[in-house]
Amino acid sequence: MKRIVVRLDVMLARRKVKARELAEKIGITEANLSLLRTGKVKGVRFDTLALLCQALDCTPGDLLEVEEDESPA
Numbered sequence: 082m083k084r085i086v087v088r089l090d091v092m093l094a095r096r097k098v099k100a101r102e103l104a105e106k107i108g109i110t111e112a113n114l115s116l117l118r119t120g121k122v123k124g125v126r127f128d129t130l131a132l133l134c135q136a137l138d139c140t141p142g143d144l145l146e147v148e149e150d151e152s153p154a
Contacts, residue, residue, distance in 0.1 A: 084150045087120045092137050092144055107132040 093100060104114040109129065116122050130141055137143075 082150045083147050086146045086148050087117060087144065088146055089114075089118045089133070089144055092139055093118075096137050096139075098137065103133075103136055106136045 093103065100114055100118065101111055104111045107129070117125060130144070133144060134140060
């Protein structure tokens, strides 16, 4: 089975942006951004994804990656 992995931390590091700055810029709480960064969310709104991409000058594919789930079936 495949799973979606959030690579937001990678993009934050590449852009040298702090999570606090990003949260303020796109208008979400640091707590919600932290949940997104750690992949502990069940979904993300397209408008939030668009704001993240705009703020970080990237595409959704830079933030989200599909990986093979290695856990036993």
